[in-house]
């Protein structure tokens with residue numbers, strides 16, 4: 396490579412894609428950028444809901460990664476350090492590393508039951524649909540097995556969406572959503588906790604709070620909590636336990652998350668961890684991952700003497716809920732220097748273009764196009 400410096404980006408989610416684009420854009424031709432991700436496919440995880448609700452197929456939410464000016468390597472990184480990464484038994488040296496491998500979902504954390512499946516991505520949701528969508532009668536359960544998990548409103552949005560679909564299909568299905576959190580979305584704040592609780596009530600969804608599943612004490616068709624409560628079900632969609640990505644093993648931090656400092660730096664070094672894998676106190680959301688990645692890329696460029704870092708951008712993210720009658724609502728969260736703010740829009744059918752725009756921007760960031768989901772699915 397003829398460039399002065401080499402920066403490696405790990406992962407092709409919103410974090411990795413934003414970091415690679417920013418490094419290329421502001422690197423002034425002096426930084427060679429390498430992005431490494433298994434399969435070199437980017438997945439819009441938010442599409443899990445549209446797939447589970449029968450509106451779309453998983454292919455609508457993935458794109459091949461093809462970034463102008465960035466060398467892309469199809470591989471899984473096994474270890475990261477400030478001066479390079481390990482992959483396929485080899486070492487690739489760098490002047491800085493930005494790691495955004497997200498969180499690994501542990502499907503094996505849930506026993507092999509016939510009525511319940513654990514998944515939390517569009518392909519997993521495709522396998523799960525028949526258990527929770529095609530049921531003509533009975534009880535459907537959406538349960539979060541452990542915290543932290545990705546996108547706090549998403550399981551509640553899924554439960555509300557499933558209730559609407561069963562109502563439309565005239566199924567005699569009741570939907571329950573169980574969360575270990577005493578107050579869902581307390582970490583998001585503002586009107587968000589009341590909004591999701593009200594949305595569940597309006598959709599006829601039973602909300603079980605503070606329900607910490609005891610998977611060892613549970614069985615196929617009944618989920619038990621550590622406090623003795625139990626929920627019987629005919630079909631269940633379980634959000635699996637989230638674990639730390641293998642390449643981040645050994646780094647400091649609580650549970651699956653890596654402790655980070657300014658701009659995502661680990662111990663003040665030129666190794667940055669951003670996105671879902673970083674212990675930032677923020678909810679796990681795409682906009683936060685990409686904003687933190689931009690801040691990390693700017694920090695790396697400044698530390699390498701390439702360009703002074705502008706102030707970190709305000710962090711913004713949106714999550715959508717799917718209501719009866721194909722209306723959707725948006726929970727928008729913004730963290731700026733003057734503090735966090737929450738904005739709720741809808742429910743309205745007019746918000747579908749906003750949802751489609753999020754998907755389109757993600758696919759474009761991966762190097763592809765896409766029209767995104769519509770109200771008609």
Ligand SMILES: Cc1cc2nc3c(=O)[nH]c(=O)nc-3n(C[C@H](O)[C@H](O)[C@H](O)COP(=O)(O)OP(=O)(O)OC[C@H]3O[C@@H](n4cnc5c(N)ncnc54)[C@H](O)[C@@H]3O)c2cc1C
Nearest residue numbers: 406407408409410440441472496497546670671679680681
């Ligand atoms: C069901 C669901 C619904 C969601 N809905 C929303 C929503 O509506 N709005 C919102 O803002 N957010 C939503 N999110 C959250 C959002 O998708 C995540 O916060 C975001 O994707 C995190 O980005 P990331 O780059 O940190 O990690 P990820 O998106 O998880 O990307 C990680 C990347 O790293 C790669 N990788 C993993 N391990 C390695 C390795 N060892 N070596 C190399 N590469 C590796 C992966 O293949 C992947 O490409 C949702 C998430 C889920 C699961």
